[in-house]
Amino acid sequence: MAGSRSLRQGFKGHASRLTAPRQAILEFLSKSSKHMSAKEIYSSLHRSYPGMGLSTIYRTLDLLARMGIVTKLSLGDGQSRYELRSKKEEEHHHHLICTNCGKIINYSEFLDEELGLVKKTEDKLAKKYNFVIQDHNIEFLGICEKCRGK
Amino acid sequence: MAGSRSLRQGFKGHASRLTAPRQAILEFLSKSSKHMSAKEIYSSLHRSYPGMGLSTIYRTLDLLARMGIVTKLSLGDGQSRYELRSKKEEEHHHHLICTNCGKIINYSEFLDEELGLVKKTEDKLAKKYNFVIQDHNIEFLGICEKCRGK
DNA sequence: GTTCATGCAAAAGATTTGCACACAG
DNA sequence: CTGTGTGCAAATCTTTTGCATGAAC
Numbered sequence: 241m242a243g244s245r246s247l248r249q250g251f252k253g254h255a256s257r258l259t260a261p262r263q264a265i266l267e268f269l270s271k272s273s274k275h276m277s278a279k280e281i282y283s284s285l286h287r288s289y290p291g292m293g294l295s296t297i298y299r300t301l302d303l304l305a306r307m308g309i310v311t312k313l314s315l316g317d318g319q320s321r322y323e324l325r326s327k328k329e330e331e332h333h334h335h336l337i338c339t340n341c342g343k344i345i346n347y348s349e350f351l352d353e354e355l356g357l358v359k360k361t362e363d364k365l366a367k368k369y370n371f372v373i374q375d376h377n378i379e380f381l382g383i384c385e386k387c388r389g390k
Numbered sequence: 391m392a393g394s395r396s397l398r399q400g401f402k403g404h405a406s407r408l409t410a411p412r413q414a415i416l417e418f419l420s421k422s423s424k425h426m427s428a429k430e431i432y433s434s435l436h437r438s439y440p441g442m443g444l445s446t447i448y449r450t451l452d453l454l455a456r457m458g459i460v461t462k463l464s465l466g467d468g469q470s471r472y473e474l475r476s477k478k479e480e481e482h483h484h485h486l487i488c489t490n491c492g493k494i495i496n497y498s499e500f501l502d503e504e505l506g507l508v509k510k511t512e513d514k515l516a517k518k519y520n521f522v523i524q525d526h527n528i529e530f531l532g533i534c535e536k537c538r539g540k
Numbered sequence: 541g542t543t544c545a546t547g548c549a550a551a552a553g554a555t556t557t558g559c560a561c562a563c564a565g
Numbered sequence: 566c567t568g569t570g571t572g573c574a575a576a577t578c579t580t581t582t583g584c585a586t587g588a589a590c
């Protein structure tokens with residue numbers, strides 16, 4: 241798995257053991273197709289791993305995010321969502337969000353031209369503002385067919 | 391002010407009076423340059439308007455957002471931020487965010503080409519997914535100069 | 541007098557933190 | 566042993582809701 245090597249090398253001098261809960265969370269993220277909230281991870285893992293506490297999920301996600309293994313997303317519904325960065329790179333996508341029902345569509349079919357421009361913009365921004373740019377987030381907001389029908 | 395006419399016409403059949411607290415919030419948003427959190431609005435308004443409660447702020451912001459007068463942003467720091475849509479249109483910008491210290495830079499200097507592509511993508515997404523697209527959000531994430539120095 | 545808006549307090553969620561114990565090296 | 570990771574409970578923080586009062590129409 242992508243994360244295990246990095247996990248074993250640890251994070252910024254802090255120890256980082258690849259424990260059972262952490263493995264479970266990583267494995268779960270690598271299997272799940274969508275971006276998952278802490279609660280969703282918790283509920284799903286609870287079946288096969290009854291003892292696990294919510295705080296462990298949060299602490300692990302935070303660790304993984306700081307290690308760069310996981311990406312934390314804020315999509316506007318009041319809770320953070322997480323996805324494996326490797327997965328994001330493989331199946332890079334942007335978001336189309338219904339502001340009425342909260343439905344999220346990951347689209348990846350019009351990315352080619354988008355990504356070209358993104359790269360260009362990244363370079364300009366990096367130069368002008370002295371940033372090291374690591375990621376981007378593009379979302380379109382609107383009303384989905386279903387909600388419009390009502 | 392942009393909002394007053396719309397406010398007086400009401401919202402989807404619901405009554406919507408242009409009351410003093412609502413005026414104060416609108417005025418504050420029209421003066422403020424950045425996207426403000428509910429708490430920030432509350433603190434600032436509290437000086438000139440001691441009685442105002444936080445819930446009024448939230449209720450008003452929600453109302454204004456549903457009316458389309460205000461845009462609600464989720465920038466990943468655990469609280470929502472709001473800005474006048476009219477202002478957004480006048481001074482449309484995208485975001486550059488430091489994932490370490492949370493600093494947010496609004497940039498608007500490379501938007502021309504971005505917006506062209508955005509329009510094209512909007513059309514394609516609208517057609518393919520049957521969405522009515524109302525808005526978009528583009529952000530770049532990275533590490534700012536200051537944080538990198540440490 | 542009915543409806544709408546507000547403040548306050550309580551409630552609800554999401555996330556973080558303190559602490560004592562378990563466990564690995 | 567020593568330090569790291571964990572679960573649980575409590576604490577925080579943001580946002581929402583219930584309710585009684587007051588204002589607008």
